[in-house]
Amino acid sequence: xxxxxxxxxxxxxQNLVQNNKKIIITVFxxxxxxxxxxxxxxxxxxxxxxxxxxxxxxxxxxLSLNKEAESKKIYTEIVLSKNKFYSLLALNEIIDNNLxxxxxxxxxxxEIIEKIRVERxxxxxxxxxxxxxxxxxxxxxxxxxxxxxxxxxxxxWKETASEVSK
Numbered sequence: 757x758x759x760x761x762x763x764x765x766x767x768x769x770q771n772l773v774q775n776n777k778k779i780i781i782t783v784f785x786x787x788x789x790x791x792x793x794x795x796x797x798x799x800x801x802x803x804x805x806x807x808x809x810x811x812x813x814x815x816x817x818x819l820s821l822n823k824e825a826e827s828k829k830i831y832t833e834i835v836l837s838k839n840k841f842y843s844l845l846a847l848n849e850i851i852d853n854n855l856x857x858x859x860x861x862x863x864x865x866x867e868i869i870e871k872i873r874v875e876r877x878x879x880x881x882x883x884x885x886x887x888x889x890x891x892x893x894x895x896x897x898x899x900x901x902x903x904x905x906x907x908x909x910x911x912x913w914k915e916t917a918s919e920v921s922k
Contacts, residue, residue, distance in 0.1 A: 808834055808842045815846070819853060828855040835865045838872050844882060851889060859893045880911040888920065 773780065815830035827849075834846035847865050850856050856865075866886050874882070883902045890899035906917040 805839065808837055808839045812842050812846065815849070819849070824855055831855065835868055838868065840872055840874050843869050843872060848885065862889065877912055880906050880909060880913045884913050884917060
């Protein structure tokens with residue numbers, strides 16, 4: 757009796773596999789393709805990030821050699837790449853080293869970075885930087901609006917934003 761149940765179960769599985777061979781092979785191939793795609797995508801992202809980091813280092817070196825125009829060009833390319841880490845750093849370098857005198861251009865770069873999806877606190881840090889820049893170029897109302905957003909968001913930057921907005 758027990759033996760017959762094992763045979764019936766084995767027969768049922770064998771029939772199931774034979775009847776659904778195409779579906780099983782298709783699912784297996786899809787799983788393999790998804791796995792390979794994920795590996796290639798991770799490799800591509802890593803390679804892309806490495807190239808951007810090399811560009812950032814190159815821009816830093818050019819800046820240290822007082823080749824500001826070339827450095828600014830590379831920093832701008834980095835911002836345009838929309839890299840979560842290096843784009844914000846590149847914009848900071850442009851602002852901190854006064855590489856771009858046109859405030860409208862800098863505001864355009866800020867807009868590009870605003871579209872990058874990052875964590876909430878990193879976004880608030882970015883808002884803080886933009887608010888400080890806006891206040892620097894005498895756009896106090898816009899700057900205070902951003903500071904108030906940080907304060908109302910209950911961010912870790914809340915106290916700093918409160919002090920700056922006074």
